[in-house]
Structure formats: C-alpha cells, structure tokens
Amino acid sequence: MLKTLSFLTLCLLTAFRAQAIEVVDYPIYLGGAQSLKAVILPLKNDNSKALVQVSGVNHAVDRVVFLAELQNRGQSSVAYRIAYDGQPRTLILKGMNWGNEYFQVFLPDTGRDGVNVGTVEQSETDPTREALVERYGLQNSEGIQKKLAQFNRDKHVKNTEAMLSEKDSEASQACGSTIKTRIDWTSVNDELLKDVSIGAYCSQVAGEMARICGYHPQFKADLAALQTVQCKFGEVLKLRRQGNEVTFMTAKDAANQSDFVNAYLRNF
Incomplete structure (x- = not known):
C-alpha cells in the first residue's frame, strides 16, 4: 500500500511539474557527427528559457533535459546555459555567420571547442515535445539536474593535485632532486576554487625551480636541497624557508608572482 501511494505521489508531482511548463508546439532538432543529437524546446510564455537536451555522447549530460537560461551574446x-558543477555553462550556442544560422554543442569539462550541429528533421527515435516535458519532470523529481548543478569539489581537488604532480616532476628532473608541492586546502574555499586555477598559483615555486635549474645550472646545488613546498592562500605574497621546506603564501590579486618567486629562489 505504501509503495502504491509513493508511486501515485511521484506521478502526481510529475504531472504537476509537466503542466507548470508550457512549451511551444515545435522543438528544434539538431544533429551532428556520429550519434550526436540535440533538441531545443522554447517555453511558450517565457522567451528567456528553454528545455534543452543533448544525446549520443559519453558524458553525464547525455539525455538529461535541462531548463536552460538564454543569454544574449550580441550579434x-x-x-543556452545550464547549471553544472557549481557554475553556469553554455550547453548549446546559436549564432549567425554571414547571414547563416549555426549551432554548436559544448560538453562541460571536456576542454574541447564547440561541436557543430545543424537542424534536422525529427526522426522516429527523437523525443516529442510531450516526451521532453515528461522526461524533464521525472528527472527533476529525481534530482538529476540538481546533482549535476552542484559543485564537485573533490573532482577539482584531484585535478589540481594532478597538475601539481606534473610541475613537481619537471622541477625534480631539472634540479636533480625530489620536490613535492602540498596545498593547505583549508585556505581554499569553494568560490576561490571555482574562480581561479589553484594549480597555476601553487605550482609557481616548482615552475620557477625548473626554469632556474634549466637555464642557470649554478643554482642547482642550492635548489636541490628543497624537498617540500607548502602552498597556502592569503592576502599577501610571502615566501619562507625552513630547512628543506619552503612555505609559499600566495594571493589571488597579487601581481608579478613569478618574478617574486624567481628572485627569492635565486637568493638562497
């Protein structure tokens, strides 16, 4: 009985949400290379939003229907922007080139340029307008879009540490030693992690070590004594050495950081 009531409640919620979204009669169907497809279904009484779906891709957004915000880019x-990983992301871009309309699909976190797609006729496997609205309601009730919209701190931390590991390897090879950069993650909040490349900031000591050892071998013996870089975010630039460890306090808006680090390392 309880399972039946839960199912009925889900159906009623889905129906309510589906009815709450009024869409135009005809979706825009898009197709690209291989299996890539996309659909745009504008809302009827709100030209600032549209339901959008991308399918045929090996990505978390595949077949997820988003309520996208339209952003006018000029010209x-x-x-068509969605909330993904704590930030607004462009999923589909519509533009004009020499009087011709074109579309591009951007998959979040792939590091790729937009993939060109063009308007196509609806096929038997493409969702109808009713199916898109229903799918959006079901996925929304399951929290799928909400989960994708949440900031994934663990992923960003892992990506940053992987970048640091590469820079440390370059410095270790150039200076003939083993150097390890560690970040004080308690000094990095989510907004800072979204806003700047933490790896680019905290890898500056290792980066300058590699540069100095590569171009000025006379410094290699001194720099080879360093084993650890402790990186922390603060309000001002600071560098301090204690034995074989350097503590580097970096700051988001501080200028000429690489020059500051380079000068410090040359004066050990």
Whole structure:
C-alpha cells in the first residue's frame, strides 16, 4: 500500500511539474557527427528559457533535459546555459555567420571547442515535445539536474593535485632532486576554487625551480636541497624557508608572482 501511494505521489508531482511548463508546439532538432543529437524546446510564455537536451555522447549530460537560461551574446548569438558543477555553462550556442544560422554543442569539462550541429528533421527515435516535458519532470523529481548543478569539489581537488604532480616532476628532473608541492586546502574555499586555477598559483615555486635549474645550472646545488613546498592562500605574497621546506603564501590579486618567486629562489 505504501509503495502504491509513493508511486501515485511521484506521478502526481510529475504531472504537476509537466503542466507548470508550457512549451511551444515545435522543438528544434539538431544533429551532428556520429550519434550526436540535440533538441531545443522554447517555453511558450517565457522567451528567456528553454528545455534543452543533448544525446549520443559519453558524458553525464547525455539525455538529461535541462531548463536552460538564454543569454544574449550580441550579434544574433544566443547561449543556452545550464547549471553544472557549481557554475553556469553554455550547453548549446546559436549564432549567425554571414547571414547563416549555426549551432554548436559544448560538453562541460571536456576542454574541447564547440561541436557543430545543424537542424534536422525529427526522426522516429527523437523525443516529442510531450516526451521532453515528461522526461524533464521525472528527472527533476529525481534530482538529476540538481546533482549535476552542484559543485564537485573533490573532482577539482584531484585535478589540481594532478597538475601539481606534473610541475613537481619537471622541477625534480631539472634540479636533480625530489620536490613535492602540498596545498593547505583549508585556505581554499569553494568560490576561490571555482574562480581561479589553484594549480597555476601553487605550482609557481616548482615552475620557477625548473626554469632556474634549466637555464642557470649554478643554482642547482642550492635548489636541490628543497624537498617540500607548502602552498597556502592569503592576502599577501610571502615566501619562507625552513630547512628543506619552503612555505609559499600566495594571493589571488597579487601581481608579478613569478618574478617574486624567481628572485627569492635565486637568493638562497
């Protein structure tokens, strides 16, 4: 009985949410290379939003229907933006080129340029407008879009540490030693992690070590004594050495950081 009531409640919630979204009669169907497809279904009474779906991709957004915000980019260019990993991301871009309309799909976190797609006729496997609205309601009730919209701190931390490991390897090879950069993650909040490349900031000591050892071998013996870099975010630039460890306090808006680090390392 309880399972039946739960199912009925889910159906009623889905129906309510589906009815709450009024869409135009005809979706825009897009197709690209291989299996890539996309659909745009504008809302009827709100031209600032549209339901959008990308499918045929090995990505977390595959077949997820998002309620996208339209952003006017000027020159007849419009971005369909979704919430993903704590930030607004362009999923589909519509533009004009020499009077011709074009579309591009951007998959979040792939590091790729937009993939060109063009308007196509609806096929038997493409979702109808009713199916898109229903799928959006079901996925929304399951929290799928909400989960994708949440900031994934663990992923960003792992990516940053992987970048630091590469820079440390370059410095270790250039200076003939083993150097390890560690970040004080308690000094890095989510907003800072979203806003700047933490790896680019904290890898500056290792980066300058590699540069100095590569171009000025006379410094290698001194720099080879360093084993650890402790990186922390603060309000001002600071560097301090204690034995074989350097503590580097970096700051988001501090200028000429690489020059500051380079000068410090040359004066050990």
